[in-house]
Amino acid sequence: MTDVTTAGAQARARGSDYAVLARRIADAGLLERRPGYYTVRIGLVGALLVAGWTAFFLVGDSWYQLLVAVLLAVAFAQAALLAHDVAHRQVFRSRRSSEIAGLVAGNLVIGMSYGWWMDKHTRHHANPNHEERDPDVSPEILIWSERQARASRGVARFIGRWEAFLFFPLLTLEGLNLHVASVRALRRPSLRNRRTEGLLLAVHAAAYLGAVFAVLPAGKALAFLALHQAVFGVYLGCTFAPNHKGMPTLTGEQELDFLRRQVLTSRNVRGGLLLDAVLGGLNHQIEHHLFPSMPTPNLRRARPIVRAYCAELGVPYLESGLLSSYGQALRHMHAVGAPLRARRRAAGPDAPAPSGASAD
Template identity: 45%
Template sequence: MTALENAAPAPAPTRAGAGARPPTLYAQLAEEVQAAGLMRRRVGWYVTTTAVVLAVTVGAWVAFVVLGDSWWTLAVAAVLAVTSAQFGFLGHDAAHRQVFASGTANAWAARVVAGACAGLSMGWWTSKHNRHHSGPNQVDRDPDIATGVLVFDPADAPNRTHPAARWFLDRQGWAFFPLLLLEGVQLHVAGVRDLLTRRDVPHRRLKLGIIVARLVGFLVAVAVVLPPGKAAAFVAVQLGLFGLLMGGAFAPNHKGMPIVPAGTRIDFLSRQVLMSRNIDGGRVTDVAMGGLNYQIEHHLFPSMPRPALRQAQPIVRRFCDEHGVRYTQTSLVGSYGIVVRYLNRVGLGERDPFTCPLVQQRRA
């Protein structure tokens, strides 16, 4: 299964009746959201959005050819980074079954849009993203907080004992966003490597062919039009900005939120709300972040179409306020500050900088 239909499985709404248990808080919220029609498919919106992004992409390539051997082509590289990120967000939506009612149609839409237009492998990303949705910020479940170049879990900080590693760890928050400039390369490499090494991936050769054709075609087009120096700069700008846009949209949503200890059991609504953070902003923020600024609503209802998330936000926030579930929302710049400070605090050795709210309640 390549689509994210099993990501963050949400309990179905239930009504209390004779001999039946009362509905959970999540079931009550889900009934309200369903009654508001917010789970209805918005195929027209997705078709229009995809067409607009595709038109901008084609226009950018036409401008690239017309400009030819010019440093102004770096502006085209920036535009292509933006459209590639938008294709990545559209692939994310399709993989979550937000576009069509058919799982198969969504899966193929994700493969084509993300693979042919952004050079991304949805198969590799899906497995990782499924685990993230099922246990956001939980030590033994969420791969997004696994220790790598950066350390997100304070418990892992003491394991960095080499002096150079300790020096970097103490300042890792400041390195976070510069490292995102490499995220575009990492996404391409990880996707291709996964398709080359895993033999059990459905339609593996087709997926690999689509992605390789896109990546090679991109590099050939740049090499044909630009001399080596400008070509290298063009690729660097496109990949660097693409990685920054993708990472900058995902990073504010959970980094610096409570880290859940391994093995902790939490009800679905609390798990998704307490570990997620929404980002303030208007329509520009919605577009720039691909709707991920409504992270709480997205985690509660992963198959909700993107344009409905804005409408769901006041409903979800009011419901959480009424039932005493902490709902976090801040500005984009503020969220980035939280991420940097959190990573630096982890590196400086604070062992419990953000305690899970449920753990705090139990201690009290």
Template identity: 50%
Template sequence: MSQAVALSVETEPQRSSAPAASARTTTGSEFAPLLRQVKEQGLLERRTGWYARTITVNLSVLGAIVFGLVALGPSWWALLLAPPFAVVTARMAFIGHDAGHAQITADRARGRLVQLVHANLLLGMSQEWWNDKHNKHHANPNHLDKDPDVSPDIIVFSKDHAAGRSGFAGWLTRHQAWLFFPLTTLEGIALKIHGFRAVFSREDNHMTPAHRAREAALLTVHVGAYVALLVTTLSLPQALVFLLIHQMLLGLHLGMSFAPNHKGMEMPDPDTYDTLGHLRKQVLTSRNIRGGALTDWFLGGLNYQIEHHLFPSMPRPHLRLAQPLVRAHCRSLGIPYAQTGVIDSYRQALGHLHEVGEPLRADA
């Protein structure tokens, strides 16, 4: 990625119809030449062997951590295993993400099985809840009404959603830029809560009874095995501290992986959003992160967010290979291709959150 040329983007996203105003009758064909190039170079072909090796390494590290907990017993030194446990758990999340996009295998049943094991059993997150939410995000990234990732919640991403918030919610919005990363430490626990709620409260109507039963069983096994591991190897105070360190670092890791991708990027006017076409819709709302092999590993390939959104089923190791093609194609069409460094990506994302809260601070 070092040869990539970063094009400038504004820190504050603009809700504008400018891209739509220049929409052409050829909008639908803008993506076709790029898709043809990618297919010709075999970049959509699965890398099952790569994923098999990656999964084997992840499970081996997980096994070593479990063995270490058993071997150390009720010792405060065992807390040193919590950070690597968080890192390897995040690896499970990345595999579950890739499996959900059919990156690992073209066999739908096998892909769902891989995701079910990694999401429900190893991570404690509902497969069906995540897929439904994430597919809506991919279909309409940064759409204020259709993308669940920018829906108003504890954090809000647009001034329209911030308007009128008062009390504790208003206080959160005024200070959300400072609170963002501390709040991400709760993400690992939040994923579990959302998953259990979707499965056990039957709020997700997409699940068949059989699939709901499978998800419920695996989520229950996850929690049971996790608690049993900690309480049988550590004292109760040690187990509680280990759990907090593990889950908080997991949430922070996931937050650091997801935060730079779209936050602070363009949020097109919902009224003209659908006129953009697939290429512009995905490129204009996504941001890539420069870096090398370590960045690719730590961010799970999500640093190639533009390529991932254009080709969701593209295997993770092919994303960096597709990047020069995508960048050159965007340049030929005059479409901004946003790429920046890791630190600057967080600066842009947090700067946007700070700007969203500005009206409430002015009124305070």
């Protein structure tokens, strides 16, 4: 009888490494829908949102609203994570149902353009950590490689020197950035359903700002909005930061097959079911990138299959604890900023900016 190793080698000879893994995952039934799980999850997220807004109106004009702001930030982040699963067709079979649910969760509930985010996230999945193709590692504010550091200008060059120390403070602005980017996206002719998206974003803004300023005086309203958006941004940033930050980045000269492109640029975060709930299952990032439409609760079950297969192939499969993953990301960010710090020290504080570069 042929052993597993020999069978695997023969199968790989007939197809790609990814095809072999995909057959194993499919045979384990891990690509099947989980309607019961998503019914419960949608109900819980909906209940959390209702509880948050109910508490907001019951508490009224009080500084205790800052606690409610934190609660609602968690609810908004969980709605965003649910919209992520919807976008990957993990929840509904049809594209139309997924699109409607995504518009409700994204545009109406949290004020983020579903179509804009879908385009950005699709490009990320196709080429994770690719410096020219992945919008998540474009050097607009932060830099992700020494190559980007050497080519950086303006804000990215200024922040890049100490971005490891500025990363978490900058995340407090991520919620605001998502709203601004969503409004800007409405000007793009390529955005599907622009009118619908614009209408839903306007309804969200009117209801959200109207409720806050109707219940709270201006000072407390502004404090509520600032804290709510800051915690929302930090939560989302801390959810996505462990996944790819600090992992190898690719350039146009580096072409990998699909399996290696996804595994080598991703990091898993070890933890139990509570961590799955907090991070929306994105702690199983390797499995999610290999099988984006796999329902979240199946990712944990896929993990040992993928890990064992990567060991067969000799492909590095990285896992770490949550705090360790943040440490790896921050150390990487500090390291890639070294050329900028060295250039600053060499030039001296009074030296003029190089020709063609913007002054700090």
